[in-house]
Amino acid sequence: MSFVVASLEDRIDQALSMGALEQALQLVANAEQQQPQNAGIQHRFGVVLMRLNRAHEAFAKFSGAIRLNPLSVDTRMALAQSYMAMNDGWSAAAWVSDACRVAPNNPAVWGQLAQLLASQKRDSELEPALRSGVAANPDSKMLVEALAEYYLNRKRYTEGLGVYEKLVPMDPRDTKNLLHFGFCLEHTHRLDDSVARYRESLAVNPDFLEAHVDLAGVLWRLADYEGSLHHARRAVEIDPNHPYAVRILGTALLHLNRLDEAEVQLRRALALKPDFPIAIVDLALLLLLAGKFEEGWQVYERRWTDTDRMNRPAFFRPELEWQGPLKQPVKGKRIVIYAEQGLGDVINFIRYAKVLQDDGATVYCVIQPELVPLVESMPGVIGLKPNLNIEADYHVALLELPLHYRTNAGNAPRETPYLHAPADKSAEWREKMKKWDGKLKVGIAWAGHFIHANHHNRCMPLSEFKAIIEMPGVQCFSLQKSDGERYTDMAVDEDQLVDFTGDWKDFTDSSAMIDNLDLVISIDSAVIHLAAAMGKPTWVVLPPNPDWRWLLDREDSPWYPTMKLFRRGHAEPKAAQMARVITELKAQKKALMARQGALV
Incomplete structure (x- = not known):
C-alpha cells in the first residue's frame, strides 16, 4: 500500500513541476480518497490548490496536514503562505515564528520571519527575531548579514560594528559587507580602520564606485585632501553621471578651496539629482564661503529638505513661519526665533534678535537650555527652553534671518558686545x-x-x-x-x-x-x-x-x-x-x- 501512495505522490509532484495543475488536482484528490489520514497528501493537496489560487481551500488542507503531522516545518510555512494569500500577514508571521520554534537551526525559516516582520514594520519584534536566529545559527552568513544590515539601516552603528566584525571573516571578499563595515567604523569615529576596510573592498573590486565615494569622504576628514580628490575622480571616471560620485568630487575640490571647480561639480550633481539634500547644503556653503551671499542664502534655505539632519521644532506651523520684513513687518508683533544647529551657530546669529527688536518686535528665543541665561543678557530678549511653547505671531529659524535681512560680508550686524556676563x-x-x-x-x-x-x-x-x-x-x-x-x-x-x-x-x-x-x-x-x-x-x-x-x-x-x-x-x-x-x-x-x- 505504501508503494502505491509513494507512486501517487511522485506523480503529483511531477504534474506540479510540469505545470499540469488540473492533472495534479485529480491525482491528489484520488490519493486523498485512498489515504485520508496521510499528512503528506494533505499537504500536497494544499500546494495544488495554492497554485490554482484557491487559498481558502488550501488553508483547510494545510490545517488538516498539521493536525496529522504537528511537527512539520514545511506545513507551517505553507500555512503562512496561505494566510499571506488571504491578506493576513500577522497570522502568517505567527506560523513562521512557530516554525522557528520547531526548527531553530533552519536559517531559511528565520530569514522568512525577518522578511515578514520587516514588511509589516514590526520593528520591535524584528531585532529579537534576528538576534535569536543568529544565536541559533551563528554560521549562517544570510542571518548575520541581515542583523548587520538591520543596525546599519537604523544608523545604530556601534551595534552594527560588532555584527560586521563577525560577518566579514565569513567571506573576506564580499565587497558590499566590507563597504558597510567601513561605514560603521567611519560613523563610530574609527576613521583609520574605516579607510582600511574601504581599501580592502577596492582591492577585490577596483571599480567599486561606492567604495571610492565613501573612501573619498573619509580621507578628507583625515586631512588627506589629495587622496580624497583622487578617489572622487576615480568614482566619476567609473560613472560620470552618478550623482553621488559627482557630488563627492565637488566636495573634494571644495575642501581644497578650489571653489570654481567645486561649484561646477555640485551644480552638475544637482542637475543629475535635483532632490539631493546634502548636495544642496554643500552648494549653499560653497557659495557663502565664496562670498556669494545673495544666492548662498537662497540655496541654504532649501536645507530643510535634508530631513536626516534638519528637523523643525514641535511647535512649527508653516503658516506662522516668518517671510521677512518686506512681506511681514514685525512692528508690534511677537516673534519666536528657534535654534536649529549647534551652540556656536546660536551665539553667532542671535545678534539678529536685536535687529528684530529695532524693527519693533518682541523677541523670544527657543534655544538650548544652557544658553538661555546668557541670551537673556540681551536687553528685552526672552529665552525659552526647547520643550516650552508660547503663543506668537510668527516664528523663524535662526539661520533664516540672514536671508531675510539680505546679509552680506559688508552689511552683517557687527556691533559687539551683544552678549554679556552677569x-x-x-x-x-x-x-x-x-x-x-x-x-x-x-x-x-x-x-x-x-x-x-x-x-x-x-x-x-x-x-x-x-x-x-x-x-x-x-x-x-x-x-x-x-x-x-x-x-x-x-x-x-x-x-x-x-x-x-x-x-x-x-x-x-x-x-x-x-x-x-x-x-x-x-x-x-x-x-x-x-x-x-x-x-x-x-x-x-x-x-x-x-x-x-x-x-x-x-x-x-x-x-x-x-x-x-x-x-x-x-x-x-x-x-x-x-x-x-x-x-x-x-x-x-x-x-x-x-x-x-x-x-x-
Missing part, C-alpha cells in the same frame, strides 16, 4: 583670578566636540600651544570644557594652564571667566563665538578649509570686529601656523597688557 558672576571670577594680575590672561581651547562631523578640522594637539603656555608674562586658562583629553598629548603644570572648567555650571560661568581674560586663542568652536560676541579680543586658529563664515583670504571676520583669523595652507604644518600666532602674541603682548592696565 555682573555678579564676573566679579566673582575677577576675585578668583586676581592672583594672576600682572600677567596677560589668555584663554585657550584646542578641541571641538568629538562627535562633530568636521571634528578633524576643529582640533589640534595641546602641544601646539606649548610655547604660549610657557611664555613669560602670560598666564593661560583652559576653556576646554569637554573632549580635550583626546588631544592632551603633553603633561602640563596646573600652574601654567589653570583649569576652572569644572566650576562652570552653564554659559554664564564661562562668559564670566572670559570677561576677565585679556585674550582668547582657540580653534573654531563655540568658545570663539562667545568670546567675540562679548567683544573680547579673539584669535582663531583655522584649518586649511575653513567654515564658510570665515570666508577666504582675509585676517578679519565679517561677523566680529575683535576677531583675528590665523589661516593655514593645505601644505603648511600646524606648527608653522602656531609659530605665527606666537610671533603675533609676542608683538601684541605689551599693548594688550597695557590696555588692561597690567604691568609688563
Whole structure:
C-alpha cells in the first residue's frame, strides 16, 4: 500500500513541476480518497490548490496536514503562505515564528520571519527575531548579514560594528559587507580602520564606485585632501553621471578651496539629482564661503529638505513661519526665533534678535537650555527652553534671518558686545583670578566636540600651544570644557594652564571667566563665538578649509570686529601656523597688557 501512495505522490509532484495543475488536482484528490489520514497528501493537496489560487481551500488542507503531522516545518510555512494569500500577514508571521520554534537551526525559516516582520514594520519584534536566529545559527552568513544590515539601516552603528566584525571573516571578499563595515567604523569615529576596510573592498573590486565615494569622504576628514580628490575622480571616471560620485568630487575640490571647480561639480550633481539634500547644503556653503551671499542664502534655505539632519521644532506651523520684513513687518508683533544647529551657530546669529527688536518686535528665543541665561543678557530678549511653547505671531529659524535681512560680508550686524556676563558672576571670577594680575590672561581651547562631523578640522594637539603656555608674562586658562583629553598629548603644570572648567555650571560661568581674560586663542568652536560676541579680543586658529563664515583670504571676520583669523595652507604644518600666532602674541603682548592696565 505504501508503494502505491509513494507512486501517487511522485506523480503529483511531477504534474506540479510540469505545470499540469488540473492533472495534479485529480491525482491528489484520488490519493486523498485512498489515504485520508496521510499528512503528506494533505499537504500536497494544499500546494495544488495554492497554485490554482484557491487559498481558502488550501488553508483547510494545510490545517488538516498539521493536525496529522504537528511537527512539520514545511506545513507551517505553507500555512503562512496561505494566510499571506488571504491578506493576513500577522497570522502568517505567527506560523513562521512557530516554525522557528520547531526548527531553530533552519536559517531559511528565520530569514522568512525577518522578511515578514520587516514588511509589516514590526520593528520591535524584528531585532529579537534576528538576534535569536543568529544565536541559533551563528554560521549562517544570510542571518548575520541581515542583523548587520538591520543596525546599519537604523544608523545604530556601534551595534552594527560588532555584527560586521563577525560577518566579514565569513567571506573576506564580499565587497558590499566590507563597504558597510567601513561605514560603521567611519560613523563610530574609527576613521583609520574605516579607510582600511574601504581599501580592502577596492582591492577585490577596483571599480567599486561606492567604495571610492565613501573612501573619498573619509580621507578628507583625515586631512588627506589629495587622496580624497583622487578617489572622487576615480568614482566619476567609473560613472560620470552618478550623482553621488559627482557630488563627492565637488566636495573634494571644495575642501581644497578650489571653489570654481567645486561649484561646477555640485551644480552638475544637482542637475543629475535635483532632490539631493546634502548636495544642496554643500552648494549653499560653497557659495557663502565664496562670498556669494545673495544666492548662498537662497540655496541654504532649501536645507530643510535634508530631513536626516534638519528637523523643525514641535511647535512649527508653516503658516506662522516668518517671510521677512518686506512681506511681514514685525512692528508690534511677537516673534519666536528657534535654534536649529549647534551652540556656536546660536551665539553667532542671535545678534539678529536685536535687529528684530529695532524693527519693533518682541523677541523670544527657543534655544538650548544652557544658553538661555546668557541670551537673556540681551536687553528685552526672552529665552525659552526647547520643550516650552508660547503663543506668537510668527516664528523663524535662526539661520533664516540672514536671508531675510539680505546679509552680506559688508552689511552683517557687527556691533559687539551683544552678549554679556552677569555682573555678579564676573566679579566673582575677577576675585578668583586676581592672583594672576600682572600677567596677560589668555584663554585657550584646542578641541571641538568629538562627535562633530568636521571634528578633524576643529582640533589640534595641546602641544601646539606649548610655547604660549610657557611664555613669560602670560598666564593661560583652559576653556576646554569637554573632549580635550583626546588631544592632551603633553603633561602640563596646573600652574601654567589653570583649569576652572569644572566650576562652570552653564554659559554664564564661562562668559564670566572670559570677561576677565585679556585674550582668547582657540580653534573654531563655540568658545570663539562667545568670546567675540562679548567683544573680547579673539584669535582663531583655522584649518586649511575653513567654515564658510570665515570666508577666504582675509585676517578679519565679517561677523566680529575683535576677531583675528590665523589661516593655514593645505601644505603648511600646524606648527608653522602656531609659530605665527606666537610671533603675533609676542608683538601684541605689551599693548594688550597695557590696555588692561597690567604691568609688563
